[in-house]
Amino acid sequence: MxxxxxxxxxxxxxxxxxxxxxxxxxxxxxxxxxxxxxxxxxxxxxxxxxxxxxxxxxxxxxxxxxxxxxxxxxxHPHVVKAVGEQMTRFTHVCLTDYPQEITTSLAERLVAHIERPGEKWRVFFGNSGAEAVEAAVKLARNHTGRTHIISTLGSFHGRTYGAITLTGSKTKYKRGFGPLLPNVSHVPYPNPFRPPLGSTSETCGQAVLDHIELLFQTVIPADEVAAFIIEPMQGEGGYIVPPADFLPQLRELCDRHGILLIFDEVQAGMGRTGKMFSFQHFDVQPDIVTLAKGIASGLPISAMLARESVMTWPVGSHGSTFGGNPVAAAAAHATLDLLEGVEKHPGxxxxxxxxxxxxxxxxxxxxxxxxxxxxxxxxxxxxxxxxxxxxxxxxxxxxxxxxxxxxxxxxxxxxxxxxxxxxxxxxxxxxxxxxxxxxxxxxxxxxxxxxx
Ligand SMILES: Cc1ncc(COP(=O)(O)O)c(C=O)c1O
The missing domain is CATH 3.90.1150.10 (Aspartate Aminotransferase, domain 1)
Structure with a gap:
């Protein structure tokens, strides 16, 4: 050619x-x-x-x-080579049933970007962003024994039933599809350019936190909330960066009420913002992270990462036939090589x-x-x-x-x-x-x- x-x-x-x-x-x-x-x-x-x-x-x-x-x-030649080589070895065996070195080492590489000293994280692999989100919500409910999930307006989390319920950007994603998942609420996203709840760009983070506390006093028992899911930088809703102090304060709020914090990094993650994960621009550490899109340069694979102390669901309770398939995992390794600089891209x-x-x-x-x-x-x-x-x-x-x-x-x-x-x-x-x-x-x- x-x-x-x-x-x-x-x-x-x-x-x-x-x-x-x-x-x-x-x-x-x-x-x-x-x-x-x-x-x-x-x-x-x-x-x-x-x-x-x-x-x-x-x-x-x-x-x-x-x-x-x-x-x-x-x-990209480095990705094409990695995919081609894996295709000649094996294409599928099913990660749910058998370990594969290529996905084991991929998990090791992903958690290395998230673990802080003294922490241990684990990985569940799926095929799409929505599947990673579904896994995150299932895990949060299973681990906490609580049912309620809080999400944000303007968010996008995918098209499956759980994910569209969490999505807060456009009604067209939901119209005609109900009933959706019960026990899901939405709060405004702290958008400094269009501050919600009568706030200003400086006070919008605090205004959203106050609003959540108000909901806890009036309509949502905080001790029934399993998780808060948020895009640390909002994608579909308008490429919005929240104020610097918002996510650390949200972390504190979640800790106060025993609520898990899920960061949906499907769109902003994997190096796009100049750090591996967009939340790393802020001094905050979540409990669960979802990844997809940019992880494998176009091959379908997603990941739900969770602290070891949170990933407590029992054997057989969740799985996927294709999730973490070795060809997509090879593409993810090659993508990580370039993101980390193990492999250089000219210019x-x-x-x-x-x-x-x-x-x-x-x-x-x-x-x-x-x-x-x-x-x-x-x-x-x-x-x-x-x-x-x-x-x-x-x-x-x-x-x-x-x-x-x-x-x-x-x-x-x-x-x-x-x-x-x-x-x-x-x-x-x-x-x-x-x-x-x-x-x-x-x-x-x-x-x-x-x-x-
Ligand atoms: C933040 C976020 N989460 C989840 C999804 C859903 O991903 P997928 O379309 O791969 O299911 C998207 C897709 O745009 C997204 O931007």
Whole structure:
């Protein structure tokens, strides 16, 4: 196979959608689930690094990484090699019944990033983020003997029954699907840009904590609450970073009431924010952590990590046929090699985590500069390559229509992007994005915003 020269700019050979794209999209509409969304006319054919080429030969710069999944970009040689080698050894045996060195060592590597001195953690492997969340909630109930779970508004935890119940971002995920899981409540997320409960950006964390205590006095007996689940940085809800003191104080509140603290790191975890887990930007340690998306560069695997003292469910009480399958585990090892810097990626410094931090800081600074030219960019926020761009109307309210137009203008110029929240574009590229490639994406964004 010939290696194509690495493109430095998007290359649009046809009008979008091209003829093959249009033809496949028409077939897709005929045969696939009516629930799938199709925000843009794009049908991938192959990818290399941060570039994806569609079936008509149009090459786009990928600023969304399949929703924060393609950590090492597309077809990374180190990942391809690891997957290929494992495929030639064995593809499946079933981790629920037999140990496999590749998953044992993966668990050892994951807990090494979380364990503090004197702590021991264990890992349960699944296939998707929702499965990791289900496992976390089942474990929390089983361990505590309590039933109630508290989640946050704006959250997204997945599409299975437990996970949609916990999700607090949009009613469309729940409409027509009830009855859902009983004993689940939602409290506001401390969003400094849109502070809830009449608070300010400085006081929003305390306001949410006070609100929880109020619920404990009035409607939810605290001693019936098994767990509080929260995204330490909220993804689907708008790429929101909470105030620095909020999570440590939430930890204290949970400890006071014997409640387990679950951090859902499915979207913000695995190096994306410049640290392995987004909660590590704050001085806080949870009881349970859920991981998926970026863990294996696109192969399906998820993990639920819990303190040993919490993972007390009995033998046979939980399992999965495919969970922790060895091919996905091989991809996860290769992804970790690059994240940790055991394997170097050219042009990305010592590790992909470091690269995410540096390139993310650069993008954030450049986008903040753009705010003076484009007053409708109400907020630019994030950490590392987990960046949200909120569009506002003249009165400061979220402007989802403007965001949709902006997102399409950006796409038309060859930059793949994705919305989130009410009026936010998320920037979640592969962590191999170089500064030069970031500059290309920023230039496209500037042109698209100027065209609005
Ligand atoms: C924070 C978070 N948790 C859970 C999920 C569900 O993951 P999956 O779609 O793999 O089930 C998502 C997906 O977007 C997510 O962002």
């Amino acid at each position: 010939t290696t194509l020269p690495k493109p430095r700019q998007p290359l649009l050979r046809t009008a979008l959608p091209g003829p093959k794209t249009a033809e496949i999209m028409a077939r897709d509409q005929q045969h696939l689930s009516t629930s799938y969304m199709r925000p843009y006319p794009f049908v991938p054919d192959h990818g290399e690094g941060v570039w994806l080429t569609d079936v008509d030969g149009n090459t786009m710069l990928d600023f969304f990484a399949g929703i924060a999944v393609s950590t090492t970009g597309h077809a 990305c410094g010592e590790s992909l985590m470091e690269n995410a931090r540096e390139v993310g800081t650069y993008i954030l600074a450049e986008l903040r500069k753009m705010q003076s030219d484009f007053p409708f960019l109400g907020d630019v926020r994030g950490e590392g390559l987990f960046i949200g761009l909120e569009f506002v109307g003249p009165d400061g309210s979220p402007d989802g229509k403007l965001r949709d137009r902006a997102s399409l203008e950006v796409f038309r110029r060859g930059l793949l992007n994705l919305d989130c929240g009410e009026a936010v574009i998320r920037i979640s590229p592969p962590l191999i994005l170089t500064r030069e490639e970031a500059a290309t994406g920023l230039q496209i964004m500037r042109e698209a915003l100027a065209a609005l």
